Amino acid sequence: MPAAKHSATPSYRPLYEQIRILLTQSLVAGEWKPGEMIPSELELAARYRVSQGTVRKAIDALASEHILVRRQGKGTFVASHTQPAYQYRFLRVMPDTGEKLHPQNLFLELKKVKAGAEHAASLKIKATTPVHSIKRVLLFHDRPLIHDEIVLAAAQFPGLTLPKLEEFKGSMYMFYETVYGLRMIRAEERLRSVAADAATAAHLNVAPGAPLLCVDRIAFTYGDKPVEWRRGLCLTDGFSYYNELS
Amino acid sequence: MPAAKHSATPSYRPLYEQIRILLTQSLVAGEWKPGEMIPSELELAARYRVSQGTVRKAIDALASEHILVRRQGKGTFVASHTQPAYQYRFLRVMPDTGEKLHPQNLFLELKKVKAGAEHAASLKIKATTPVHSIKRVLLFHDRPLIHDEIVLAAAQFPGLTLPKLEEFKGSMYMFYETVYGLRMIRAEERLRSVAADAATAAHLNVAPGAPLLCVDRIAFTYGDKPVEWRRGLCLTDGFSYYNELS
DNA sequence: CAGTGGTCTAGACCACTGC
DNA sequence: CAGTGGTCTAGACCACTGG
Numbered sequence: 001m002p003a004a005k006h007s008a009t010p011s012y013r014p015l016y017e018q019i020r021i022l023l024t025q026s027l028v029a030g031e032w033k034p035g036e037m038i039p040s041e042l043e044l045a046a047r048y049r050v051s052q053g054t055v056r057k058a059i060d061a062l063a064s065e066h067i068l069v070r071r072q073g074k075g076t077f078v079a080s081h082t083q084p085a086y087q088y089r090f091l092r093v094m095p096d097t098g099e100k101l102h103p104q105n106l107f108l109e110l111k112k113v114k115a116g117a118e119h120a121a122s123l124k125i126k127a128t129t130p131v132h133s134i135k136r137v138l139l140f141h142d143r144p145l146i147h148d149e150i151v152l153a154a155a156q157f158p159g160l161t162l163p164k165l166e167e168f169k170g171s172m173y174m175f176y177e178t179v180y181g182l183r184m185i186r187a188e189e190r191l192r193s194v195a196a197d198a199a200t201a202a203h204l205n206v207a208p209g210a211p212l213l214c215v216d217r218i219a220f221t222y223g224d225k226p227v228e229w230r231r232g233l234c235l236t237d238g239f240s241y242y243n244e245l246s
Numbered sequence: 247m248p249a250a251k252h253s254a255t256p257s258y259r260p261l262y263e264q265i266r267i268l269l270t271q272s273l274v275a276g277e278w279k280p281g282e283m284i285p286s287e288l289e290l291a292a293r294y295r296v297s298q299g300t301v302r303k304a305i306d307a308l309a310s311e312h313i314l315v316r317r318q319g320k321g322t323f324v325a326s327h328t329q330p331a332y333q334y335r336f337l338r339v340m341p342d343t344g345e346k347l348h349p350q351n352l353f354l355e356l357k358k359v360k361a362g363a364e365h366a367a368s369l370k371i372k373a374t375t376p377v378h379s380i381k382r383v384l385l386f387h388d389r390p391l392i393h394d395e396i397v398l399a400a401a402q403f404p405g406l407t408l409p410k411l412e413e414f415k416g417s418m419y420m421f422y423e424t425v426y427g428l429r430m431i432r433a434e435e436r437l438r439s440v441a442a443d444a445a446t447a448a449h450l451n452v453a454p455g456a457p458l459l460c461v462d463r464i465a466f467t468y469g470d471k472p473v474e475w476r477r478g479l480c481l482t483d484g485f486s487y488y489n490e491l492s
Numbered sequence: 493c494a495g496t497g498g499t500c501t502a503g504a505c506c507a508c509t510g511c
Numbered sequence: 512c513a514g515t516g517g518t519c520t521a522g523a524c525c526a527c528t529g530g
Contacts, residue, residue: 012507054519194457211441236438243437243489244434287516297501298501300499318509321514322516
């Protein structure tokens with residue numbers, strides 16, 4: 001017997017949708033951590049007093065968003081940026097050769113500053129709230145490829161220091177996840193073509209004025225909560241930003 | 247009674263997958279045309295001798311690829327670029343204001359030429375095969391925004407002429423669909439940042455050397471058959487290429 | 493082998509559309 | 512109202528994993 005076929009909210013909300021929300025809440029609460037296995041479909045069906053099929057549909061939805069990962073014969077797992085296939089989940093820049101891009105991090109600085117208007121709006125915090133501003137360069141085969149500025153709300157990343165970033169081996173999102181328990185599930189990007197300014201040109205070892213791909217990104221964790229603002233300036237000489245439209 | 251739970255192919259193929267293939271074949275054969283309603287789930291279930299649930303799963307897959315569109319209470323329809331929501335399905339460039347982009351076409355030329363190596367590889371045809379090369383500019387509020395070169399296999403677009411393009415009102419994909427029965431379902435894009443050459447600069451009314459977003463696209467019809475190669479050079483001053491990562 | 497996810501069925505009922 | 516897609520169930524069986 002299902003708990004309730006209808007919710008109190010104005011418009012109709014199917015059961016599997018309610019289950020999806022409950023599962024998400026458990027994820028937010030940390031009941032199951034990234035990489036861990038969640039209970040089997042039959043267990044969850046029993047817990048929520050619904051049929052296996054309904055649980056399946058809820059899990060299907062979360063799996064299609066890459067929040068959960070199903071593995072036949074093993075179980076269903078919380079997706080993690082530490083899993084090999086998810087290491088560079090959001091990195092769309094790739095060599096035109098088809099080679100795999102495993103860039104190297106070179107951190108330039110970490111400053112604690114006050115959020116400007118754009119950062120504040122993106123991160124849904126008040127302007128002048130303290131934020132960390134990180135600058136780094138991504139190297140590919142020892143050649144500088146991308147210059148990033150990354151802005152994070154200081155309140156969400158207490159005790160963040162340059163050495164901590166530098167000693168960590170792996171992507172930023174792996175870092176957020178393992179050190180701060182923040183798993184990024186989604187991002188929005190806006191791309192523009194810009195001319196390199198002097199400072200960026202120096203970092204990327206190109207002439208000032210060279211055309212660069214400017215990628216503005218906002219990354220979100222569970223519940224569409226924005227966590228990271230990022231501006232990447234990227235060389236596209238032998239590299240390109242790949243996208244599938246469907 | 248299902249026709250067969252296993253296919254003859256080496257590895258296991260579920261029934262709903264076989265149904266999905268049959269539906270796709272009917273679409274390719276033109277049994278149901280863009281915009282038309284396909285038979286109801288129960289009819290299809292009877293036709294293929296499977297349960298409604300199995301048909302549902304096949305349709306779900308096609309709907310998630312935007313090949314079919316479900317409308318509760320009405321039926322399931324073949325997606326069409328002529329439907330308002332699908333007009334500019336693959337246009338990711340948008341004003342930073344959030345305004346909707348309804349660009350205007352200005353055709354510059356149509357030439358019949360031989361396919362070069364890149365076009366041939368992209369369209370999976372032999373080099374030197376005849377192709378149409380179309381050049382146009384997209385205007386937004388009378389301001390030139392994008393310069394496109396579009397390459398199509400001549401064999402697939404017989405009798406294509408500039409006047410035909412010019413008299414047609416709507417997007418290119420609407421044109422392919424309504425005039426040649428070719429519905430594009432998917433595209434791959436590669437983005438780069440480039441400096442405007444003299445000719446492009448003139449068309450877009452900017453200084454030579456200005457940074458432009460170069461968008462190379464291959465668009466596919468049913469069965470991943472490539473139909474269109476396109477190179478767009480786009481101003482990103484007040485506009486940007488929007489993308490969601492998940 | 494037991495346990496997991498994956499498929500498929502048959503049937504009941506709900507929500508939405510348009511006549 | 513009939514007809515469509517959408518939800519939910521209960522149960523059978525298949526495919527895959529690992530001990």
